[in-house]
Amino acid sequence: MNISLGKVASKIGLIIILIILISPVLLTTKAATTPGEIPTAQDIGLPASPIQDVDELVGTIANIVTYVYIIFFVITILFIILAAFNYLTAGGDTEKIKNAHKQLIYASIAIVIALISIGAITIIENFLKTGN
Known part of the structure; x- marks a missing residue:
């Protein structure tokens, strides 16, 4: 078999x-x-939801957004360090310099996303409380 x-x-x-x-x-x-x-x-057979009103929901979303914000900034710092290392070790190689430049662009995009996530808390809170 x-x-x-x-x-x-x-x-x-x-x-x-x-x-x-x-x-x-x-x-x-x-x-x-x-x-x-x-x-x-x-x-x-499930426990009741800890979220009972809009304020608790907004608080939970704010906590999640805070974690996302921190993660994006940590990733951004790692990308910036990696880009700096690539710049230092490029030795005039244009391909490595282009790669480091792209990494800096990705890091700046991560910063923008992290900053937008902070504003998202206010947008979501206004949407949930007013319904518009």
């Missing part, structure tokens, strides 16, 4: 995907609901 490792891995992967796809259906059948009724989190 000659079974290849690839076939076994693909069958195991297929089984895992099927379990992932079927598990939400099995969880929702746990709640006794009538057709057309949307079950609450407690009905299907």
